[in-house]
Amino acid sequence: MIEDFDAVIIGTGQSGPALAGRMGEEGLRVAVIERHLFGGTCVNVGCIPTKTLVASARAAHMARRGSEFGVMIDGQVRVDMAAVKARKDRIAGESNTGVTKWLESMANVTIFRGHGRLTGPASVEVGDETLRAPRIVLNVGARALVPELQGLGDVEYFTNSGMMEVDFLPDHLVIIGGSYIGLEFAQMYRRFGSRVSVIEQGDRVIARDDEDVSHAVREILEGEGVDIHTGAKCIAVQAEGTGVAVSLDCVDGPRRVVGSHILLAVGRQPNTGDLGLAEAGVATDSRGYIQVDDQLRTNVDGIWAIGDCNGRGAFTHTSYNDYEILAANLFDNDPRRVSDRITCYGLFIDPPLGRAGLTEAQVRASGRRALIGKRPMSRVGRARERSETQGFIKVIVDADSQEILGAAILGVNGDEVVHGLLDIMYAKAPYTVISRAVHIHPTVAELVPTVLQELKPLE
Numbered sequence: 001m002i003e004d005f006d007a008v009i010i011g012t013g014q015s016g017p018a019l020a021g022r023m024g025e026e027g028l029r030v031a032v033i034e035r036h037l038f039g040g041t042c043v044n045v046g047c048i049p050t051k052t053l054v055a056s057a058r059a060a061h062m063a064r065r066g067s068e069f070g071v072m073i074d075g076q077v078r079v080d081m082a083a084v085k086a087r088k089d090r091i092a093g094e095s096n097t098g099v100t101k102w103l104e105s106m107a108n109v110t111i112f113r114g115h116g117r118l119t120g121p122a123s124v125e126v127g128d129e130t131l132r133a134p135r136i137v138l139n140v141g142a143r144a145l146v147p148e149l150q151g152l153g154d155v156e157y158f159t160n161s162g163m164m165e166v167d168f169l170p171d172h173l174v175i176i177g178g179s180y181i182g183l184e185f186a187q188m189y190r191r192f193g194s195r196v197s198v199i200e201q202g203d204r205v206i207a208r209d210d211e212d213v214s215h216a217v218r219e220i221l222e223g224e225g226v227d228i229h230t231g232a233k234c235i236a237v238q239a240e241g242t243g244v245a246v247s248l249d250c251v252d253g254p255r256r257v258v259g260s261h262i263l264l265a266v267g268r269q270p271n272t273g274d275l276g277l278a279e280a281g282v283a284t285d286s287r288g289y290i291q292v293d294d295q296l297r298t299n300v301d302g303i304w305a306i307g308d309c310n311g312r313g314a315f316t317h318t319s320y321n322d323y324e325i326l327a328a329n330l331f332d333n334d335p336r337r338v339s340d341r342i343t344c345y346g347l348f349i350d351p352p353l354g355r356a357g358l359t360e361a362q363v364r365a366s367g368r369r370a371l372i373g374k375r376p377m378s379r380v381g382r383a384r385e386r387s388e389t390q391g392f393i394k395v396i397v398d399a400d401s402q403e404i405l406g407a408a409i410l411g412v413n414g415d416e417v418v419h420g421l422l423d424i425m426y427a428k429a430p431y432t433v434i435s436r437a438v439h440i441h442p443t444v445a446e447l448v449p450t451v452l453q454e455l456k457p458l459e
């Protein structure tokens with residue numbers, strides 16, 4: 001059957017549903033195609049479930065630390081993984097139901113369940129149907145990258161998706177990949193009670209961040225008993241007993257970890273392989289990310305790509321911002337652009353990292369004159385009151401324009417506090433707006449003006 005629409009959206013990640021709603025409100029007849037769960041990665045196997053698990057892990061951690069605060073828990077703290085999973089399923093399930101009901105209630109929107117595939121520049125096939133439209137928007141997201149590791153085909157492993165089904169405590173979880181997803185799982189499973197080893201091929205964890213951030217994050221995790229192995233230049237796996245052995249240098253030798261389960265967390269891969277991009281003439285880069293311009297247009301007229309699949313962001317907030325950019329351009333005569341966006345993200349270990357703008361390394365590489373302020377959390381009252389003094393506040397300012405170039409806040413509430421700096425960056429206001437501001441005592445944010453009053457030249 002052939003059906004005509006004004007627009008077809010493939011995928012219901014973090015931007016597709018909002019765009020469908022807006023298009024419907026504008027009077028366009030919209031077809032939305034989803035092959036799996038409404039809400040995509042973030043809602044079902046990403047942000048929401050993992051942060052729900054992080055919260056359970058923190059509860060276990062604080063229960064064990066109770067006596068430090070004068071809170072006595074008689075008997076051993078025990079984690080019921082089935083209950084942890086049930087809580088996660090309930091909370092993520094509510095979000096999934098919310099997106100589903102929202103989509104189903106949208107005016108002018110028809111939902112198709114199945115795999116959508118382009119058959120030309122203005123047509124998509126889903127099941128037995130062909131949908132034709134002058135506007136096609138791809139919001140197909142990404143999935144865990146499964147690398148070609150020696151022996152991987154012969155052992156069982158988890159990715160972030162499979163981990164969502166775990167309702168038991170792995171004896172020893174070996175996580176391959178020391179970046180954001182891997183480290184969040186590492187701390188959470190350590191706190192649940194597993195032995196955890198992280199294997200990273202680079203010389204340090206979260207290598208895209210500054211060395212001092214990597215170092216402090218490693219210290220936090222190692223302080224809780226996570227084993228971290230960096231510089232694993234050649235990783236190979238093989239079954240051993242009831243578990244699995246991971247060799248770090250592709251040879252049997254001392255650099256070998258034997259665990260009960262493996263989690264692969266080595267990056268993401270766009271869901272573009274079976275999307276019919278070639279039939280429609282849509283260009284990708286060598287890793288399969290759909291190439292878009294600053295306003296999210298692909299090289300084919302009438303086809304846009306939003307969210308992780310365009311490689312311009314890898315977060316829920318960047319995907320949602322893609323929706324805002326596209327809607328502004330399509331309907332509001334407002335030429336918003338991807339390049340207006342300032343990089344920001346969180347690493348949700350505990351305490352968390354909030355990052356905005358450039359890293360120190362990027363500022364140094366840019367060669368501009370800059371100022372830096374840094375304060376350890378051990379000199380932040382709120383952190384000391386909570387006995388959580390790991391991490392630091394670091395802010396970098398352009399010495400000439402006085403604008404804030406970047407910030408990293410690793411520590412209590414760092415993921416929230418960083419937004420004060422981010423907003424000033426968007427305002428393109430000088431750092432003195434913050435350094436002269438009065439913040440509430442006793443908070444972490446109250447020390448941000450102090451950091452900015454103590455700036456020194458970035459040597």
Ligand SMILES: Cc1cc2nc3c(=O)[nH]c(=O)nc-3n(C[C@H](O)[C@H](O)[C@H](O)COP(=O)(O)OP(=O)(O)OC[C@H]3O[C@@H](n4cnc5c(N)ncnc54)[C@H](O)[C@@H]3O)c2cc1C
Pocket residue numbers: 010011012013014015016033034035036037038039040041042043045046047048050114115116117139140141142160181271274275306307308309313314315316317318319348
């Ligand atoms: C473990 C984990 C934790 C994360 N934590 C965070 C976090 O804390 N904060 C944050 O900002 N980001 C986080 N992310 C990243 C975040 O989940 C993604 O950036 C976000 O979901 C991107 O959404 P999207 O709109 O690109 O598409 P997705 O959410 O990936 O959704 C794409 C949808 O398209 C569907 N689809 C794909 N191909 C087709 C097809 N051909 N036909 C029909 N349907 C199709 C899929 O089924 C899916 O529902 C995390 C990711 C992971 C894996």
